[in-house]
Amino acid sequence: MTGTAAPATADLIARLAADPAASFALIVREGGDAVEVLEGEVVDVELLADIPLTGPDGTPREVLALVPFRQVRERGFEAHDDDAPLRCLTVDAHSAIPLDAAVAALPAEHIPLASAGFDLDDAEYAAIVRRVISEEIGRGEGANFVIRRDYVAGVDADPRVAALTWFRALLEHERGAYWTFAIITPGHVAVGASPEAHVSARDGVVTMNPISGTFRHPAGGATVETLTEFLSSTKETEELFMVVDEELKMMSAVCSDGGRITGPHLKEMSRLTHTEYVLRGRSRLDPREILRETMFAPTVTGSPMQNACAVIRRHEASPRGYYSGVAALFTPNAEGGHDLDAPILIRTAYLEDGRLRVPVGATLVRHSDPYGEVSETHGKAAGVLGAIGAIPRAITIVPDDDEPAPARRLADDPDIATLLASRNARLAPFWMQEQEPGARQAPFTGRRAVVVDAEDRFTTMLAHQLRHLGLDVEIVHWSEADPARLDAAELVVSGPGPGDPRDDESPRVARMREVVVRRLEQHRPLLAVCLSHQILADRIGVGLGTLASPHQGLQLDVDLFGERASIGFYNTFTARVTPGVTRLTPSETRCGAVGEVEVAADPSSGDVYALRGAGFASVQGHLESILSRDGMRTLERLVAHALA
Known part of the structure; x- marks a missing residue:
């Protein structure tokens, strides 16, 4: 970018740089040709609901909020508390200056770093990866978790000059960022190029943008061949599917139509390329409530979300600050409310008290290679540090004058486009279609169901599917699932959750066991899913075991009572019968009152995929997952059986 700074532009930037009391933000949004300048006063608040969207006279006003990770405690989740403030810049002036003029006016001096390096060395981080895989994923605590480490360095420069230089x-x-920004408030400086919009809300449409899979460009730049190898990786593909599932849980909680996925796409940046989907749905909620229900992106936390926060607290020794939080811009709209635009705070450098901090994390899954994840954190840190000029940037090969024009974006290559599109053949069509009520004939219209949530918000997706089948559905947290409330429901769906179904010390598991047993003893309609399926199996006398390799985000083609179905599984534990067994007589069950039980199991291992008997059905897989291509058909079959 070139150009001579207009006097007004130079004066504005000089004024902001020189005033130690000024609070402001500079933002360039994806595809924008101007730098937005937001100036105002800072107000720190306790809760998202306290974000001051109206002025003293009651008129709507624009607010830019920095939301730290500790704010997940509003949802009842765990987090180290570092007192990082929920900081609100109440915007008094919002102007725009041409991009080339702004670049010319900004400082360009070199900002040296001192004593630079990761806070955890590679061996320490690799050891944490091994522990998370064995102690958390291997024990059924979740499908994937993001554990961070920080690149830190000393900075002996004026923080405002450093921020504007970066x-x-x-x-x-940098290229391909959703937001490129510098946010400068007293004691806190954040400069970054976030590739990912976590959530936005405009004109009643909520959009989320799950991104996962990181391709670090080789020396000389990415090519079709190197990118094809990356896109063919099972690990990278499954990581993306898992975060889409997790964000659909959030979408189903805030959108009346559940959310629809489009993609996948490539997010091409200067040193990295990511894969992404886009989710859209309709909502009438206050944007602060939308933000609260979607804290925070599974791409930087893990899934299921509540347990991911607990895992982060166990394995990260220090608080996250703003890493994996959001910068949320609330802008007044014509309807008298506010639109929301909230990118994730990743690919961001923080400067406080003369110390630079660049937090980066890797997504750990069942087949993660510890040193592969170490390498990923190096690549992500280099992406930020290279872009701000703190380390040497990637070498750019300049073609000769008589060579052809530079190649188009890799996403435009037909082979790459075909490879990306082929991923959708594995996914559930239900989540790629419009989900407005009445879109199909509902077989269970007028019947009432209660879904008991065992701390896995897959229940929001499951409830949406049940509503699509015509049921009137209420979601009840396990701690509030009192007998009278459940007895009033025609169908109880006892939901999935993390953990060991045999854990007698867990109040959550004990309560889910009570829910399952009560419905069985009453001979009243019950559908048990995943954890609850294991609890049901244990109750009727089917043994439980641990899988040799956890099925976290695994798609299997299975026989469910005479019909083949492609189903997504997220389980570490399994019910198991003698291979070949397809039916249990009352004398073979621990709970003879349930009568005869049909068994759908793997013919070789005996791992049980589903059970059904008089008035009940259960399933190990997640019929609501995008990985369950036949999820809706199977859900309808099992509900019909339970209600028969």
Whole structure:
């Protein structure tokens, strides 16, 4: 970018840089040709609901909020508390200056770093990866978890000059970012190029943008061949599917139509390329409530979300600050409310008290290679540090004058486009279609169901599917699932959750066991899913075991009572019968009152996929997952059986 700064632009940037009391933000949004300048006063608040969207006179006003990770405690989730403030810049002036003029006016001096390096060395981080895989994923605590480490260094420079210098470098050298920004408030400086919009809400449409899979460009740049190898990786593909599932849980909680997925797409940046989907749905909620229900992105936390926060607290020794939080811009709209635009705070450098901090994390799954995840954190840190000029940037090969024009984006290559599109053949069509009520004939219209949530918000997706089948559905947290409330429901769906179904010390597991047993003893309609399926199996005398390799985000083609179905599984534990057994007589069950039980199991291992008997059905897989291509058909079959 070139150009001579207009006097007004130079004066504005000089004024902001010189005033130690000024609070402001500089933002360039994806595809924008101007730098937005937001100036105002800072207000720190306790809760998202306290974000001051109206002024003293009651009129709507614009607010930019920095939301720290500790704010997940509003949802009842665990987090180290570092007192990072929920900081609100109440915007008094919002102007725009041409991009080239802004670049020319911004400082370009070199900002040296001292004593630079990761806070955890590679061996320490690799050891944490091994522990998370064995102690958390291997024990059924979840499908994937993001554990961070920080690149830290000393900075002996004026923080405002450093921030503006790094912001200029990002504008000149980074590409593909959703937001490129510098946010400067007393005691806190954040400069970054976030590739990912966590959530936005405009004109009643909520959009989320799950991104996962990180391709670090080789020396000389990415090619079709190297990108094809990356896109063919099972690990990278499954990581993306798992975060889409997790964000659909959030979408189903805030959108009346559940959310629809489009993609996958490539997010191409200067040193990294990611894969992504886009989710859209309709909502009438206050944007602060939308933000609260979607804290935070599974791409930087893990799934299921509540347990991921507990795992992060166990394995990260220090608080996250703003890493994996959001920068949320609330802008007044014509309807008298506010639109929301909230990118994730990743690919961001923080400067406080003379110390630079660049937090980065890797997504750990069942087949993660510890040193592969170490390498991923190096790549992500280098992406930020190279873009701001703190380390040497990637070498750019300049073609000769008589060579052809530079190649188009890799996403435009037909082979790459075909490879990306082929991923959708594995996914449930239900979540790629419009989900407005009445879109299909509902077989269970007028019947009432209660879904008991065992701390896995897959229940929001499951409830949406049940509503699509015509049921009137209420979701009840396990701690509030009192007998009278459940007895009033025609169908109880005892939901999935993390953990060991044999854990007698867990109040959650004990309560889910009570829910299952009560419905069985009453001979009243019950559908048990995943954890609850295991509890049901244990109750009727089917043994439980641990899988040799956890099925976290695994798609299997299975026989469910004479019909083949492609189903997604997220389980570490399994019910298991003698291979070949398809039926249990009352004398063979621990609970003879349930009568005869049909068994759908793997013919070789005996791992049980589903059970059904008089008035009940259960399933190990997640019929609501995008990995369950036949999920809706199977759900309808099992509900019909339970209600028969």
